[in-house]
Amino acid sequence: MSHSSELPYNPSNDLEAGLKEVPVERVNRWGQVKLYLKPLYRFRHTLVLKREEEKKQAARKLRIRAHIQALRAVAIFKQVADQVKGSGDDFPIEPEELASMSRNSDVHALQRYRGKEGLADSLKTNLDKGIDGGDLQKRIDKFGSNKNPPEIATSHWTCLWEALYDFTRIVLVIAFVGSVVMGIMEEVSLESLNAY
Template structure:
């Protein structure tokens, strides 16, 4: 009896010890976490330094945006606008005069927009192109059916429905059960 009590106490101590140390700090994991954060911070600082270095180089070299080439009634062409937006060239944006400068070059009013007459719209469409996306070709009904037949779940259901229909026809005179399963799929 005394031996059982000792075994019970030792088991309780082991269980309590495992519970007791369950939430203790894992120093190895904490060190790995600190190292990871340090690496991320160093990487971010390196990227920032490289960005600042290129900015300083651009300013020191006096990198100029493409000179605005007049297109029709506009003082700036689509090539310059595309270059500025594609390269995220904020320096060129500022050199063109910012929002006010670009709106003047594009002959727009910041409050009212563009002039709405047909000749102005046609001229803008000829210079800058149409402001639309090309339409995608629609898919046919049979394309949707083919894609549905590629689904494994539906294939399994169709095989089960055909098997149920075949067994139903062989055992019964009427084929309501299997045919209904096939129609449901």
């Protein structure tokens, strides 16, 4: 670095000018020589290298931050894709969600699938023609067969036992028992009168 011969040499001016004008490559190339020549050069070299190290750390932090944001974006994209596509099978809607939507008349859940047309697309069905028979086994595997489960036959004794809990039947049984008892007592009293 040169300075005018008319002006006296001022190390502080040289330091300020040197920090702004000297490129890093030049500092690195001549750094070893300057370190031994003057304490001023040693100080300048340390400041420039410190600034370069701070720039590298800032760039490294930016790269790490960008990488983390990219990973978050991938995770969010995968989550949204899984919600749209389901669990990777042919039908993106789960049977429980479909049953809940039907049972509760959940309009908001229907709107998440873009209405009845979107729901029909998700279920791969046509609103006019119905389902295609080619994927019937996949539908049975996913949603189950469209049959009511067979009812378990109840015995006559079970039906009788359940019928005893009806109030009207209880009153009728009591009336019947009372009538039979009254009939027996009447017959007994007639026989006793005839015997005398």
